[in-house]
Amino acid sequence: MKCSKVFYSIASVSMALMLAACGGSDDEQSSYSDSYIQFYNGSPNSAYTYLSINDSTLSGSSYGDATTVYTYDAGDVDMDLSRVDSDGQSIDLTSNTISLKKGIKKLVMLTGDYQEVNTVTFDIERQEYEDQFDLYATSMVNGGQGYDLYMAESGTPFSSAHLVASTQYQSLTHATYWAPDEDSDYWDEDEYVFYITTAGSDEVLFQSSPINMAYSTEYVAVIREGSGPTGSNLVLDLLNNSTTVNSYTDIQASSQFRVYNSLNDSDALSVVLAGNAQEYPLMIAKDSLSDFQIVDYGDYRLSATDDTGTLLSNKLITLNQGDSKTVILFHNGEGNMTSIAFDESTLPQIYDHNLNVSNLVSDFSDVDIYFVRQDETVETAVYKVKNLQFAENDTISLPNGFYEIVAVYEKSSDDATLLYRSTLLDISDEANFIVTLEPDTNSPTGYTVNLLK
Structure with missing residues (x-):
């Protein structure tokens, strides 16, 4: 099938904010000799989105997640964002040329409605810290509402918390340490509690559990909308210079x-x-x-x-x-x-679906579950769960589309038993899907696969 690429209208806002905690931004003053780029997905209704630099696909992220930090030489690079449809074809979303600077991490954020792809970029200076960390904050909650971010040492109440940043949608704020001295403007590595209020209010909307800020690095606190049981409640993501994004819900959620x-x-x-x-x-x-x-x-x-x-x-x-x-x-x-x-998953199930797959058949030591598209067989299927043990659950992410679900027990490479083969099933509804392999005396094979939502 020939790939038909779709280009969306782009409202791309480039906010190159030189946010230096100390010293200037001259190349000679930076202790980091390279340039850096990281991608964070802050679009609530987005698909898994891939980052490409100079036509090389690096990795991607789903809503509320980020890629690792990639290292480049300073200079201009071509940046592309894309997703994959159910036929495995790449759909281009946006293309931009961005400038990378020595000693600076370019943080690229996807925001807003996925149908109108919007990106913002922030420049964050890399620094060396001694058992301390720096903090930035932003809001990805659409609607123009500003939020205040407070911090307190673990074990102290909100009345003892300190306002460290006032955030606006798609803007990055350099948080202010409440007890600077002549030696440092940074926080010591320790456990802290974060609070969120609306701008100018002392009514707490969100309180985190105690969070161990254990890395000597720059953190970015992202306030975003929750989903699933949290409804429209807030979620706090903490990014650092790794692929791990720690997400925190309100302790009363x-x-x-x-x-x-x-x-x-x-x-x-x-x-x-x-x-x-x-x-x-x-x-x-x-x-x-x-x-x-x-x-x-x-x-x-x-x-x-x-x-x-x-x-x-x-x-x-x-x-x-x-x-x-x-x-x-x-x-x-x-x-x-x-x-x-x-x-x-509590993520919106719009373009991609996170399926849970369970084996409820005790007759076999393990089974393979294939999600076969119209032009595939089990041998060429891209999406599959292998070696699923009895009473075990695994997960797989599928793009919207039609799939046959095929269950196979493979005793050896040349000895496979077909346990069940479904008709083409539509996996595109905005729902959480579950796939179970179960015994079924009414099935010709003695087994069946159920697709639940």
Whole structure:
């Protein structure tokens, strides 16, 4: 198939802010001899987006994530952003020429609506620190609302916190240390709590858990919109000069869970998720997936009964702030009920889908699950989950499209058994999908694959 490339309208804002914590920006004063570039995806409805420099694809990131920091010589480079469609074709989003400077990290941020691709760029001077760190802050929350960022040493209340940055949408602010002295304007590596309020307000919208700021580097605090059980609540991302982005939800944020009853030997299950203060009862028909239930974060015990009695009791389920979790009830190898629980993505499922894939068949040591597009076979399929053990869950990211789901047990390279092959299935709805391989006495092979959402 010939690739038909789509170009979106570009509203690209280049904010080259020379934010030096100390000293000037002359090349001679920088302790770093190279130039640097990093990409962060701050577009809530985006697909996984790839960064390319001078026609070389480096890596990419999904919403709220970043690439590693790449090193280049100072000078102009061609920067491209792209995504991949369901046919595996690259879709160009934006192309720009950007200037890289010695000793400076160019932080490229994708922002706003993905249909109108918008990028902002910030210049951050690299520095050497002695057991200390520097901090910058920005807001990626669309709508023009400004936010104030406060910090406090761990163990102290908001009344003892310090305003370190006032942020605006798509602008970068150099945070101000509250206790500078003649030797340093930086924070000591330690545990801190972050608070977020609307601009000029003392009403706390967000409070982080204690965060260990353990690296001698420049951090960028990104205030963005949450998704999943956090709804429109805020999330705080902390970027540094690595590929790891640590994301923090409000310590009072809710969680959500749902339950899939894969058993077909009883009409319905009575399932109860119980905490110390509240219980959440559900009636779930056989081969059915419940709706998500919003609950307070915490530790819970899960029990399940039918008309014959108790089938599962006191299974520990932990739901942390902002968690979205699914519990699958199924039979183990001895025919008794057991369960697996896994976290589901809270990212918007628009262009890409993060699928959880579970093997509920005890007959085989491992199975392979293939997601086969119209022009592929299992041998050429790009998307697959290999060696999935019984009672094990794995994840895979798929672009929107139609796929056959094929389950195979491969005893050796020349001895493979087809367990199930579905028809073409549409995986494009804005939903969290689950794929299960299960026993099925009505199937010609004795097994079936279910696509749940």
